[in-house]
Amino acid sequence: MRLLVLGGTVFVGHAVAAEGVRRGHEVVCAARGESGQVPDGATLVRVDRDAEDGLAPLTGEFDAVVDVSPLSYPWVARALRTLGERAAHWSFVSTINVYADTATPGQTPATGELVPALTEHADREIMAAAGEDGVALYGGIKVASEQAVREVMGERAFVTRPGLITGAGDRSDRFGYWPARFARGGRVLVPAVDQPIQYLDVLAYASWLVDAGERGLTGTYDAAGPVGPLTELLAGIAEAVGVDVELVGADARQLVAAGVTPWSGPRSLPLWLPDTHHGMPAHDPTPSLAAGLPVRPLADAVADALARERELGLDRERRSGLDPVRELEILADL
Numbered sequence: 001m002r003l004l005v006l007g008g009t010v011f012v013g014h015a016v017a018a019e020g021v022r023r024g025h026e027v028v029c030a031a032r033g034e035s036g037q038v039p040d041g042a043t044l045v046r047v048d049r050d051a052e053d054g055l056a057p058l059t060g061e062f063d064a065v066v067d068v069s070p071l072s073y074p075w076v077a078r079a080l081r082t083l084g085e086r087a088a089h090w091s092f093v094s095t096i097n098v099y100a101d102t103a104t105p106g107q108t109p110a111t112g113e114l115v116p117a118l119t120e121h122a123d124r125e126i127m128a129a130a131g132e133d134g135v136a137l138y139g140g141i142k143v144a145s146e147q148a149v150r151e152v153m154g155e156r157a158f159v160t161r162p163g164l165i166t167g168a169g170d171r172s173d174r175f176g177y178w179p180a181r182f183a184r185g186g187r188v189l190v191p192a193v194d195q196p197i198q199y200l201d202v203l204a205y206a207s208w209l210v211d212a213g214e215r216g217l218t219g220t221y222d223a224a225g226p227v228g229p230l231t232e233l234l235a236g237i238a239e240a241v242g243v244d245v246e247l248v249g250a251d252a253r254q255l256v257a258a259g260v261t262p263w264s265g266p267r268s269l270p271l272w273l274p275d276t277h278h279g280m281p282a283h284d285p286t287p288s289l290a291a292g293l294p295v296r297p298l299a300d301a302v303a304d305a306l307a308r309e310r311e312l313g314l315d316r317e318r319r320s321g322l323d324p325v326r327e328l329e330i331l332a333d334l
């Protein structure tokens, strides 16, 4: 098939394009080509989604389109206007942040209430300036984008809402913190909390998105694997890394007192969430698994993430996670 990836130079879009090439499809990636390169075998068509006619260089018909637009309703609406009639199937990469209720486990697209739709454009600077309101802005833009995709593409629309995506190229730096940290060995500070977690490896996600184009799979789904306890996931990552470590648990009160922040960012223990957010990584995966979402074994996801972390350097400055000096100080105070 002829597959168009709106993106394709980084992480999810790159993995989708690579999977399309691996399966023998003709893959066109539309991006500026500034964030990275498209995979070998794919063709880059340079476009600028900020410009009204920026998608004009894209010609012909497509059997499947995958749009990874992260933060812009106008980008999504313009792509649908320009390409919708020339596409047989349209996948939109949304987010679990579309859900208004972050606390209740077991939600599905059929049951979860959404945040209000926002037909706005944002970028990294706007998000940084928005502070805590950034999550609602991100979710709201995705809700409006999803609606536009469904309105224009109707029965040809496949909308998926990922939570935590793991794998090489994850610029949020969250999941990779743990393989990298366990690989350094020694006493490791971990959250001792009763928290659920679910993840989706980028290769499994890419495979599902390409499958959807091939099979004509449509509808709206969460994109997250089976739910398990965070403590088990961390123990599983440590086991997969295979270096001797001592896991030293700190509860939420101790972590907050030490100035550790949840989920992501500098000074965080990645993947740890406050009670108010325990519903987010605990969506019911049954509908997605029934629709063919593949689950990649944790050991494989860890191996990929660790290989990438080693390439980047285990001691590098990270976007997410505690720096080693601060971790030692906290461990000493426990």
Ligand SMILES: NC(=O)c1ccc[n+]([C@@H]2O[C@H](COP(=O)([O-])OP(=O)(O)OC[C@H]3O[C@@H](n4cnc5c(N)ncnc54)[C@H](OP(=O)(O)O)[C@@H]3O)[C@@H](O)[C@H]2O)c1
Residues within 6 Å of the ligand: 006, 007, 008, 009, 010, 011, 012, 013, 014, 030, 031, 032, 033, 034, 035, 036, 047, 048, 049, 050, 068, 069, 070, 071, 093, 094, 095, 096, 161, 162, 163, 164, 165, 166, 170, 171, 172
């Ligand atoms: N990471 C996670 O755990 C997570 C969780 C939930 C949902 N998601 C969603 O997953 C998706 C991630 O997508 P991704 O990994 O492929 O990365 P991304 O950072 O969202 O990709 C953006 C793509 O757009 C291109 N781009 C940027 N500016 C452009 C412009 N002006 N004109 C044309 N293209 C432009 C970039 O390439 P160039 O810079 O080369 O142009 C890049 O390929 C997003 O939709 C995100 O919301 C991620």
